[in-house]
Amino acid sequence: MRKRPILPIPRLSLLLTHAGMLAERVWRAFWPFFSVLMLILAALMLGLQDLVTVETVWIVGSLSVLGLLAALALGARRFHLPSRAEALMRLDETLPGRPIQALMDSQAIGAMDADSVALWHAHQNRMAQRAAQAEPVKPNLRLADRDPYALRYSALLALVIAALFGSFWRIGSVAEMTPGAAMAGQGPSWEGWVEPPRYTGLPTLYLADQSDPTLSIPQGSRVTLRFYGEVGAHSLTETTTPLGTEAATAPEQEFVADRSGLLRIDGPSGRDWTLDIIADVPPQIAVADIAEAEAGGQMKLPFAAGDDYGVQSGSATIELDLASVDRRYGLTHEPEPRDVISVELPMPITGDRTDFIEDFIEDFSEHPWAHLPVKITLTARDAADQETQSEPYMTALPARRFFDPLAAAIIEQRRDLLWTRENAPRVAQLLRAVSHLPEDVFRSDTAYLRLRVTLRRLETFTEYGLKPKQQAEIAQSLWDLAVLIEEGTLADALERMRRAQERLTEAMQNGATDEEIAELMQELREATQDYMRQLQRLAQENNGEEGQQGQNGETMQMTQDDLQRMMDRIQELMEQGRMAEAQQALEEFQQMMENMRITQGQGQGQQSEGQQAMEGLAETLREQQGLSDQAFRDLQEQFNPGAQAGENQGNEGRNGGQGRGESHEGQGGQGQGSDQAGEGQQGQGSLADRQQALRDELGRQQQNLPGAGTPEGESARDALGRAGRAMDEAEQALRGDDLAEAIDRQSEAMEALREGMRSLGEALAQNQQNQPGQGAQEGDMQANNRDPLGRSPGAAGSISTDDNLLQGEDVYRRARELLDEIRRRTGESDRPEIELEYLKRLLERF
Numbered sequence: 001m002r003k004r005p006i007l008p009i010p011r012l013s014l015l016l017t018h019a020g021m022l023a024e025r026v027w028r029a030f031w032p033f034f035s036v037l038m039l040i041l042a043a044l045m046l047g048l049q050d051l052v053t054v055e056t057v058w059i060v061g062s063l064s065v066l067g068l069l070a071a072l073a074l075g076a077r078r079f080h081l082p083s084r085a086e087a088l089m090r091l092d093e094t095l096p097g098r099p100i101q102a103l104m105d106s107q108a109i110g111a112m113d114a115d116s117v118a119l120w121h122a123h124q125n126r127m128a129q130r131a132a133q134a135e136p137v138k139p140n141l142r143l144a145d146r147d148p149y150a151l152r153y154s155a156l157l158a159l160v161i162a163a164l165f166g167s168f169w170r171i172g173s174v175a176e177m178t179p180g181a182a183m184a185g186q187g188p189s190w191e192g193w194v195e196p197p198r199y200t201g202l203p204t205l206y207l208a209d210q211s212d213p214t215l216s217i218p219q220g221s222r223v224t225l226r227f228y229g230e231v232g233a234h235s236l237t238e239t240t241t242p243l244g245t246e247a248a249t250a251p252e253q254e255f256v257a258d259r260s261g262l263l264r265i266d267g268p269s270g271r272d273w274t275l276d277i278i279a280d281v282p283p284q285i286a287v288a289d290i291a292e293a294e295a296g297g298q299m300k301l302p303f304a305a306g307d308d309y310g311v312q313s314g315s316a317t318i319e320l321d322l323a324s325v326d327r328r329y330g331l332t333h334e335p336e337p338r339d340v341i342s343v344e345l346p347m348p349i350t351g352d353r354t355d356f357i358e359d360f361i362e363d364f365s366e367h368p369w370a371h372l373p374v375k376i377t378l379t380a381r382d383a384a385d386q387e388t389q390s391e392p393y394m395t396a397l398p399a400r401r402f403f404d405p406l407a408a409a410i411i412e413q414r415r416d417l418l419w420t421r422e423n424a425p426r427v428a429q430l431l432r433a434v435s436h437l438p439e440d441v442f443r444s445d446t447a448y449l450r451l452r453v454t455l456r457r458l459e460t461f462t463e464y465g466l467k468p469k470q471q472a473e474i475a476q477s478l479w480d481l482a483v484l485i486e487e488g489t490l491a492d493a494l495e496r497m498r499r500a501q502e503r504l505t506e507a508m509q510n511g512a513t514d515e516e517i518a519e520l521m522q523e524l525r526e527a528t529q530d531y532m533r534q535l536q537r538l539a540q541e542n543n544g545e546e547g548q549q550g551q552n553g554e555t556m557q558m559t560q561d562d563l564q565r566m567m568d569r570i571q572e573l574m575e576q577g578r579m580a581e582a583q584q585a586l587e588e589f590q591q592m593m594e595n596m597r598i599t600q601g602q603g604q605g606q607q608s609e610g611q612q613a614m615e616g617l618a619e620t621l622r623e624q625q626g627l628s629d630q631a632f633r634d635l636q637e638q639f640n641p642g643a644q645a646g647e648n649q650g651n652e653g654r655n656g657g658q659g660r661g662e663s664h665e666g667q668g669g670q671g672q673g674s675d676q677a678g679e680g681q682q683g684q685g686s687l688a689d690r691q692q693a694l695r696d697e698l699g700r701q702q703q704n705l706p707g708a709g710t711p712e713g714e715s716a717r718d719a720l721g722r723a724g725r726a727m728d729e730a731e732q733a734l735r736g737d738d739l740a741e742a743i744d745r746q747s748e749a750m751e752a753l754r755e756g757m758r759s760l761g762e763a764l765a766q767n768q769q770n771q772p773g774q775g776a777q778e779g780d781m782q783a784n785n786r787d788p789l790g791r792s793p794g795a796a797g798s799i800s801t802d803d804n805l806l807q808g809e810d811v812y813r814r815a816r817e818l819l820d821e822i823r824r825r826t827g828e829s830d831r832p833e834i835e836l837e838y839l840k841r842l843l844e845r846f
Contacts (some may be wrong), residue, residue, distance in 0.1 A: 008132045009091065009100065014084075017091050020139030021082040027141050030075035033068065037154040040064050042158035044097050045166035050173060050228075090137050100134075109180070177539060189268050192225040194257075198385030200309050216276045217257060220384065225253040225265070234267035240275050283307035285314060285380035287393045288357055294515050297365040297400025301389075304346070307382045310353035314345035314380045315358055321394060324373035330416025330423045338368065345378065349638075363399075366479055368418035370399035370514055371796040401516060404507035406441055407486040409434060410451075414478040417458075423470055431455050443499075449484050454478060454550035497527040505586060508579045521571050528563060610764040614757060616701050617720075621753045624727075628746040631687060635739040688734035689743075695727040707763030716763060719756035723749045 014827075027034075043049070049057045092100035103124060110116030143152065196218045205215070227234040227249075235247040239261030245253070247266070257275055264272035288302040305311050312594030318341035325331055346358050360378075364370055374397045378390040402408040413430055416423040434441065435451050442448040454477040461470045486503075504520045512520070566589050573582035702720050707713025730745035825831065826839045 008103075008128045009088070009134055010132065013134045013136045014087055014091060016136035018082060018084065018087040021087060021090060024139040024141060025079055025082060028143065028146065029079035030072070031143055031147065031152050033071035033075050035152045036064070036068050038155040038159040040068065040165075041171075042155070042162040044171040045159075045162035045168055047170045047173065049164060050170075059544075091134050094137055095130055095134055095838070097127065097130060099130035102127040103131060106190060185206060187227045190226060190265060191228075192223065192265070195222045195224065197221065199312075207273075210273065213272070214274045214276055216278055218259060218278050219255050219280050221277075223253075223255055223257055223263065226533070227251045227267075229268070234265060234270070237264045240277070261763050274587070280382070280384045280386065281308045282386040282388045283311050283380040283382045285311075285378045285388055286390045287376070287378065291376070291393070291395045291398050292513065293401065294361070296363070296519075298361050298363045299398040301360040301376065301393075303360055303378055304356070305345075305353075305378075305380050306355035307359070307380070308354065309383060311347065311356075311380050312353075312383045313347060314378065316343050316345055317341065317377045317379065318343075318364075318369070318397065319375045319377075320369050321373040321375045324394070330413070330426060332417055332800065333420045333422050336420050341367070341369075364397055365400035367397070368415060369397050370415070371396050372415075373397075401510075401512065402482055402486050402740075403503050403512065403520075404486045405506070406434070407482040410478050410482040410485070414475050414482070417471065417478070418475050421466045421468075424458065424466045424471075428455060428458050428462060431458070442485075447481060450477070450481050450484070454481065471540070497524070499529040500524040501586060501589075505583060508574065508583055511542065514769075517574050518571070521567065521574075525567060528567070603795065608762070610706050610767070613701065613705055614760060614764070617753060617757050617760070620694060620698055620701065621750060624746060624750050624753065626752065627687060627691055627694065628743055631734070631739050631743050631746065634687070638739070650722035689733050691727060691731040691734055691742075691746075695724060695731065698724055698727065705760070707760060707767070710763050710766065712759050712763035712766060716756045716759035718754045721758055723752035723756060726752060 052060075087099055092098050107117065107120045110120070190208075192331065194205040194207065194215065194217055196202040196204070197220045200218050202218060205217070223238075223240075225236055228251075231251060231267045232249045235249045236245055237247055238245045238255065238257075240257040240259055240263065241255050242258065245255065259278060260277045261275055262272065263275050264270070283305065284307070285303060285305040288304040290300055292299040294300050296569065301316075305314060320335070320338070322335070340356045341364070343360075345360055347353065348356050348358065361585055374395065376393040376395065378393075379387055380390075381387050402411050410431075413427045417427045431451065432455060435448065435455065438448040442451075452702070457477075458466075458474050461467070461474070501524045504517070504524055507517055507520050563743060566585070570582050570585045573579075573585060626724075700718065702717065702724070705717060705720070707716060726749035730742045730749060733739075733742035733745060822839055822842055826836060826843060829836075
């Protein structure tokens with residue numbers, strides 16, 4: 001019989017296919033065994049055996065071993081080794097034409113025919129070539145049909161988690177649970193932790209790692225112990241609790257250490273420590289400065305507080321100091337009982353509360369105890385519920401002051417009515433006397449009529465017995481009436497200006513605070529500006545030929561800079577305490593305003609429509625800059641609550657709280673502006689209202705914008721439209737207390753305003769080219785108004801200019817040279833401090 005030919009199969013392909021078949025059959029037979037083994041290892045590596053009793057460990061362990069043996073026996077029964085023939089068949093199935101089987105076959109017919117034999121050899125040679133190209137066959141390791149619930153993957157996941165979060169060395173703890181192994185085992189057979197109170201922020205201590213025999217821990221720390229091995233082999237003795245613990249043998253021990261004492265663990269690997277308890281110190285709180293009333297009438301009381309682990313909360317209690325009350329007039333009767341005022345103190349939102357200074361700000365202007373002697377007691381509480389009270393602070397309860405004599409009289413009668421209802425007849429009588437000659441007292445018919453209505457209701461209520469609810473109703477009416485009289489509802493600008501001057505005079509005579517004077521100065525500035533705008537409109541309507549004549553028949557001409565300098569001088573005198581000189585200067589200012597005529601520029605001619613539009617847009621831009629400055633300062637003060645308003649970064653700006661001038665350019669004639677009145681008063685709500693008012697003003701200016709129909713004019717309108725939309729978004733952000741977003745939108749609005757002004761300037765220049773006569777006339781006027789440096793003054797008398805300074809072929813090189821020169825001068829430390837600060841502000845801006 002002829003021998004079979006040697007198969008030309010790659011040896012490596014056959015070996016790999018055979019190994020794959022072996023792995024496939026091992027995995028299919030023993031996957032339950034591997035799954036059970038992985039689950040057992042995962043449980044041991046995670047230390048689950050340390051969380052249950054020894055009995056439970058032995059029971060679960062026995063069941064696990066039985067399951068492991070059963071899975072092994074089942075796998076051994078199913079498994080059989082693959083043969084070489086099976087590997088050849090697996091490899092042959094992947095080849096076209098089954099070449100391996102063809103090579104193993106022999107010729108059945110035609111063996112005697114030479115042609116047939118030749119054909120058979122040719123066939124086998126072709127099959128041999130195919131067999132020589134055989135590649136290893138990948139094993140089929142899928143077990144979806146045998147493990148439809150993927151239990152093997154669950155076991156693998158448990159093992160991966162144990163490898164990440166557990167330890168292989170924890171498997172050895174099982175050996176310690178065998179009888180007698182606790183004595184022979186190495187290391188401690190117990191565990192213990194000391195957990196300080198959470199509010200301390202201190203870490204937990206692991207007792208087995210504490211080599212120092214003395215431990216200092218905070219009061220109220222929780223000690224947890226866990227004993228392993230035979231019950232009774234370990235015991236606990238401690239003297240840190242009121243009753244103490246003596247030789248406790250429970251497997252788990254837990255107590256709270258309240259005082260210093262001994263902690264001892266008796267038994268194998270026993271230890272002992274001396275616990276030194278760190279007492280929780282009560283918080284401290286005290287008044288840091290005098291209480292005062294801010295411009296809006298809110299009481300501001302600085303206080304300092306601190307605690308070893310941080311103050312949790314605080315409160316202020318305000319009681320009437322009846323013994324110190326001047327019991328005259330309406331206060332002679334015994335007061336009606338009223339609850340003490342209790343208000344929560346502000347706490348720092350961010351930062352450390354272990355030692356801080358904050359301002360307690362509340363408005364008690366409408367309270368019956370306003371301006372009466374009170375006793376203020378501050379209370380601080382820490383996380384351990386310990387409370388500490390400050391020494392009583394005696395003061396007159398700061399509140400809003402009324403400088404109008406009539407308003408002050410009404411507020412006094414309101415106080416007497418709230419003191420006790422027995423004063424109702426007396427209050428009604430005094431109010432009737434006040435309103436006897438209304439033409440000599442009241443400036444507003446509305447205020448007089450409201451007083452008469454309130455008086456009639458008071459007399460009617462008194463006749464039938466005044467009830468508490470009616471008492472509160474009358475008090476609220478009197479308060480609203482006093483505010484109406486104090487602030488006024490005058491629509492006429494001249495009367496409003498006179499009213500502001502009178503209120504400022506009353507304030508100087510009655511010794512008002514700096515904040516109140518600053519607020520009244522700001523009101524005078526605004527009233528004066530309204531009056532000047534009305535005079536400008538009147539002069540424009542009369543073509544500049546008519547003005548207001550004084551009593552002596554002379555006409556006075558003043559610029560806005562002159563008026564600003566006079567008001568700055570008045571405020572400076574008041575800040576220096578020279579009230580007599582300030583009052584005299586105020587009288588002179590009032591007389592000059594009565595006899596003045598507003599000038600246009602330098603009194604030469606009349607502004608065109610385009611110039612008026614440019615001046616209005618410039619004023620809107622300055623107002624928007626001021627709002628952005630104050631929003632930025634408010635954002636800074638949120639992260640630096642201890643700073644006084646306006647002190648962050650030395651921020652200065654128009655209407656910006658504590659800015660120093662009416663605009664950023666106002667270092668000259670506008671120094672020491674009155675915007676200090678905004679401190680503590682201009683909140684985010686008022687910023688939103690001012691932003692809305694500025695948006696409305698921009699809308700009015702857009703309606704009267706010249707240059708319609710020209711490309712430059714339409715570009716200016718588009719830019720102002722973008723500015724308006726940015727203002728709307730800034731207003732919404734301010735109302736949502738999102739100062740950062742508001743500042744971004746305000747920046748977009750200012751950039752759009754500048755672009756609109758540039759486009760409008762181009763439109764006006766184009767219009768002047770089309771009208772040579774008018775352009776020449778205005779050019780002559782501007783030439784006459786140039787300063788010594790050859791610059792034309794800007795709108796509203798400012799030292800800036802609206803002309804395009806970027807002219808010439810090399811403007812960018814010149815700008816770079818100027819910037820380098822500023823940087824060089826900033827680096828010269830021998831220059832005056834005020835110059836260095838100015839140069840730094842220039843670098844920050846450009």
